[in-house]
Amino acid sequence: MNWLRVLKGRIRPREKMNKHTTFKIGGPARFFIEPKDIEELKMLLKCIKRYNIPFLVIGRGSNILVGDKGVDTVVLKLSSPVFRKISLNNNHLKVGCAATLNQVISVAQKKGLGGLEFLAGIPGTLGGALVMNAGAWSKNIGELIEEVRVMDGNGRIKKLSKEQIKFAYRKSNLEKYIILSAILKLVKTDKSKIKEKVSGYLEKRKSTQDLSRPSAGCIFKNPKGISAGRLIDLCNLKGTGIGGARISLKHANFILNEKNATAEDVLKLMSLIKKKVKSKFNISLKPEIKIWQ
Numbered sequence: 138m139n140w141l142r143v144l145k146g147r148i149r150p151r152e153k154m155n156k157h158t159t160f161k162i163g164g165p166a167r168f169f170i171e172p173k174d175i176e177e178l179k180m181l182l183k184c185i186k187r188y189n190i191p192f193l194v195i196g197r198g199s200n201i202l203v204g205d206k207g208v209d210t211v212v213l214k215l216s217s218p219v220f221r222k223i224s225l226n227n228n229h230l231k232v233g234c235a236a237t238l239n240q241v242i243s244v245a246q247k248k249g250l251g252g253l254e255f256l257a258g259i260p261g262t263l264g265g266a267l268v269m270n271a272g273a274w275s276k277n278i279g280e281l282i283e284e285v286r287v288m289d290g291n292g293r294i295k296k297l298s299k300e301q302i303k304f305a306y307r308k309s310n311l312e313k314y315i316i317l318s319a320i321l322k323l324v325k326t327d328k329s330k331i332k333e334k335v336s337g338y339l340e341k342r343k344s345t346q347d348l349s350r351p352s353a354g355c356i357f358k359n360p361k362g363i364s365a366g367r368l369i370d371l372c373n374l375k376g377t378g379i380g381g382a383r384i385s386l387k388h389a390n391f392i393l394n395e396k397n398a399t400a401e402d403v404l405k406l407m408s409l410i411k412k413k414v415k416s417k418f419n420i421s422l423k424p425e426i427k428i429w430q
């Protein structure tokens with residue numbers, strides 16, 4: 138294939154996905170590709186379409202469990218500098234999809250722009266956060282969005298206004314696109330106030346969530362009106378382990394990769410949790426993490 142030659146150096150066949158997920162779990166992707174710019178991404182999508190190859194997009198891999206056998210797809214990671222740019226226009230921050238939330242918060246803080254503080258400590262990229270409408274402390278990133286620039290499967294670039302984007306609890310209608318960048322509307326705020334808020338949220342996160350081992354954050358979505366972590370805790374499952382995976386003692390909706398856990402270990406633990414919660418509360422928990430296998 139021609140594109141394999143063009144992309145020499147930026148394409149890795151059978152790349153182990155455990156190197157690209159915060160869980161540090163996952164077998165190989167058929168091809169792992171990091172296009173250098175928008176033109177290359179466009180060309181790639183054309184080829185992918187022509188050869189009918191399935192593809193997935195990864196950000197920081199902080200909400201994904203990749204199966205032990207890996208994925209027979211192309212995995213695209215937009216990691217090059219053009220996808221990481223952050224620029225300012227009045228109170229609007231234009232952010233590339235590959236910028237991490239913590240980088241965005243830090244730039245906003247330096248410019249005296251507030252509104253993003255609640256996202257402090259969430260380990261993802263802007264692109265990943267938008268697709269799943271990441272949030273914490275009853276706020277979601279979708280609330281700050283003015284516009285999102287995306288590419289569709291045919292390589293066409295579109296601008297979606299906030300009215301065209303549907304954000305709901307941990308989901309959006311952006312999944313069918315490749316997110317390129319977004320414009321966030323922030324509020325002029327005293328820099329020291331921002332700093333104080335960020336520290337407060339980080340402290341809160343540290344005291345309630347388990348950051349001691351690799352994980353993918355919360356595993357299950359919260360059912361309406363109740364915390365999945367609370368339900369799992371009430372089933373006395375904290376500390377339960379299968380293979381190298383264990384339910385955190387600090388927050389029951391966290392599964393930790395304690396010792397070379399396999400995806401199979403995590404999936405078995407998830408299924409045990411679902412069974413116990415269903416039988417005790419008659420509630421069916423739904424995964425928050427994306428499972429690629």
Ligand code: EPU
Binds near residue numbers: 274275353357366370
């Ligand atoms: N709780 C327990 N036992 C536990 C965990 C929690 O009793 O093991 C109780 C807490 O004491 C508290 C209540 O459940 O009374 C809620 O707990 P917490 O504040 O930790 O929030 P959560 O509902 O478990 C959600 C999000 C988190 C987000 C926090 C903070 C989901 C699935 N989880 O957790 O998001 O950081 O609120 O806003 O929506 C993530 O999406 O990966 C994630 C970690």
